Amino acid sequence: MTDKISTESKTSTAPAEPSFGWNEYAELVNGRFAMVGFVILLGLEFFTGQDLWTWLGLR
Template sequence: MNSNTDKNLDDQLKEQANTDSEIKIPSTTATTNDIPEFGWSGYAERINGRFAMIGLVSVLLIEALSKISFLEWAGLITK
């Protein structure tokens, strides 16, 4: 980009800031307005991913606090 384009962009942003008194919310957010539904939907995948993250953090905390592996703690393997 050249300096003229940068100046024009800066001028446009300044004019927009002066004319807009409302706060603009970005189009992407962490929450969703999707309707809960079953099957392969964006909502279901988002919820599934969040539960997977909670499960992984839980396993890591169990291992860190008990000083043994999760599989030993759960009784699935013995030493």
């Protein structure tokens, strides 16, 4: 019984490979860049004491 459960829960998916267009790999890379940009924005606000709009001179 435990063998049946363990084999059913294992799934093998091929790793995403770079390719052109809208695909899973592009979405992963886009999400990672968005997370890095958000952390950089938080650091910018923390170290300068200004929000993004003030830092850009729009406020």
